[in-house]
Amino acid sequence: MILSLVIFSLFIHHALAIIPLPKNQSLPALIVFGDSIVDPGNNNDLLTLAKCNYPPYGKDFIDGKATGRFSNGRIPPDLIAEELCIKELVPAYLDPNLQVDDLLSGVSFASGASGYDPLTPKLASVLSLSDQLDLFKEYTRKITDAIGEDEEAKIISESLYIVCTGSDDIANTYFATPARKFDYDINAYTDLMVTFASNFLEDLYGLGARRVAVFSLPPIGCVPSQRTIGGGLKRSCAESRNHAAEIFNSKLSLTVDLLNKKLPRAKLVVFDIYNPLLALLHNHAKYGFEVVNNGCCGTGVIEVTILCNRFTPFTCTNDRKYLFWDSYHPTEEAYRILVHQILKEHINKFF
Numbered sequence: 222m223i224l225s226l227v228i229f230s231l232f233i234h235h236a237l238a239i240i241p242l243p244k245n246q247s248l249p250a251l252i253v254f255g256d257s258i259v260d261p262g263n264n265n266d267l268l269t270l271a272k273c274n275y276p277p278y279g280k281d282f283i284d285g286k287a288t289g290r291f292s293n294g295r296i297p298p299d300l301i302a303e304e305l306c307i308k309e310l311v312p313a314y315l316d317p318n319l320q321v322d323d324l325l326s327g328v329s330f331a332s333g334a335s336g337y338d339p340l341t342p343k344l345a346s347v348l349s350l351s352d353q354l355d356l357f358k359e360y361t362r363k364i365t366d367a368i369g370e371d372e373e374a375k376i377i378s379e380s381l382y383i384v385c386t387g388s389d390d391i392a393n394t395y396f397a398t399p400a401r402k403f404d405y406d407i408n409a410y411t412d413l414m415v416t417f418a419s420n421f422l423e424d425l426y427g428l429g430a431r432r433v434a435v436f437s438l439p440p441i442g443c444v445p446s447q448r449t450i451g452g453g454l455k456r457s458c459a460e461s462r463n464h465a466a467e468i469f470n471s472k473l474s475l476t477v478d479l480l481n482k483k484l485p486r487a488k489l490v491v492f493d494i495y496n497p498l499l500a501l502l503h504n505h506a507k508y509g510f511e512v513v514n515n516g517c518c519g520t521g522v523i524e525v526t527i528l529c530n531r532f533t534p535f536t537c538t539n540d541r542k543y544l545f546w547d548s549y550h551p552t553e554e555a556y557r558i559l560v561h562q563i564l565k566e567h568i569n570k571f572f
Contacts, residue, residue: 240304240564243572248381248432250327251302251311254353254425255385255436257333257550259298262289262313264333269346271334276531277518281540281553289313291333291526293517293546294553298329298383300560305381305568314356321367327380330356333526336390337417340400344393350386350421357428377429381571384422385436390414391465392441392549396451407461411469419476426484432571433489435477438466439498445515446548449522456514456522470495490570492563498551501558505544508558512537516545517552525549 242248253259257271264272272289273279279287281294290296298311307326312319314328332348335341342349348356365373395401395410405413422433441447442462451459470493477489505513515521517537518529525547529536537543546552551559 239306240561240568242305243569246572248305248307248379248571249376250325250380251298251305251307251383252327252357252380252430253298253311253329253331253383253385254350254357254421255331255383256335256387256389257291257331258388258436259296259329259383259385260289260291260313260331260333261296261298261311261316261329263315263329263331264347265289265313266315267332267347269334270527271332271345271347273333273526273529277529277533277536291547291550292553292556293540295556296553297385297556297560298331300553300557301381301383301564302327304560304564307381314360321363324360324364325368325376328360330354330360331385334389334393335386336394337387337414337421338390338394338401339417341390341394344398344400345389350417354421354424354428357425361428374429378431380430380432382425382430382433383436384418384425384433387414387418387438387469388441388466391438391462391469392444392447395465396462407465408468411465411472414469415472415476418473419480422477422480422489423484426480426487431486431488433487434492434567434571435473435489436492437470437473437495439494440502441466443499443502444549445521445545446523446525448514449548466495488571490567492567494559494563497559497562501544501555509541510544510555511542513544515543516547516549517543518547521545521548523548 265274273291274289275287302308302311311329314330330353334345334347440463442459447459447462448456477491517540518524519533529547540552544555
């Protein structure tokens with residue numbers, strides 16, 4: 222009886238997570254570009270410190286495996302693909318074990334620590350958005366070879382694309398280094414970011430993408446590492462980072478509106494992550510979270526990537542109580558809540 226109730230509760234949880242598409246509509250694949258929020262392991266074999274293919278990362282993933290996902294478990298592309306009934310997991314395009322079926326239903330080209338600003342991935346020795354587009358071109362050729370031009374064109378034009386990046390531009394390239402501060406104030410720098418974002422979206426459109434979800438920046442000043450670096454002795458949210466994110470998000474929304482008018486049949490939609498995450502921070506107890514200013518890994522105030530490893534002491538035993546897994550990335554549970562809210566609000570805009 223108890224086992225039956227557990228199975229039933231799991232079924233209900235899964236059923237509630239499914240987002241129905243409009244009648245006679247489908248999304249053949251999910252194709253992803255961006256940074257660590259959506260990177261399932263493309264950085265694993267790069268010569269960079271921005272990787273996490275080691276414990277305790279992945280401790281709540283299938284078989285407790287550290288795949289290169291910057292979280293304790295699954296990340297937004299996995300959860301989006303699941304909710305839209307596309308597939309269970311979105312693999313890294315650079316995964317050497319990819320099969321043709323994996324390609325046909327979508328992959329991620331994202332690279333942790335990348336950004337809109339080409340300087341950002343250069344500083345971290347990771348894949349730029351330009352690099353990711355080159356891999357996408359290679360991907361389309363592989364699909365054409367496998368199923369022919371007509372079917373390839375159908376997949377490319379009807380799939381859902383995710384673009385999620387920009388946080389590292391603000392947190393790392395602008396605030397953590399002098400790389401851009403000498404030449405730009407934050408208003409000018411966000412102008413630069415939006416220019417690069419617009420160019421990327423137009424390039425992606427030119428390669429056949431039509432349904433594109435563009436994630437806004439989150440309240441980056443409220444992630445644990447930015448509280449530690451810029452939040453003073455009380456580790457409050459670093460308002461300078463949040464203000465920069467708000468400026469960028471406002472400009473991004475205007476740019477996406479202009480692109481929708483300029484590009485025939487384009488359905489570019491901004492997924493606002495800023496306000497839902499801020500609401501989750503403020504109302505965390507409602508969702509069962511007890512800790513929102515520290516990550517689960519280590520002390521939770523600064524540990525991320527190489528500082529969050531199997532030898533890091535004090536990593537929490539119950540990460541479901543934590544909004545953040547490390548000092549920069551949310552837990553799977555937090556991602557699940559946010560993804561469901563965002564899809565429920567926005568998915569019909571693509572049809």
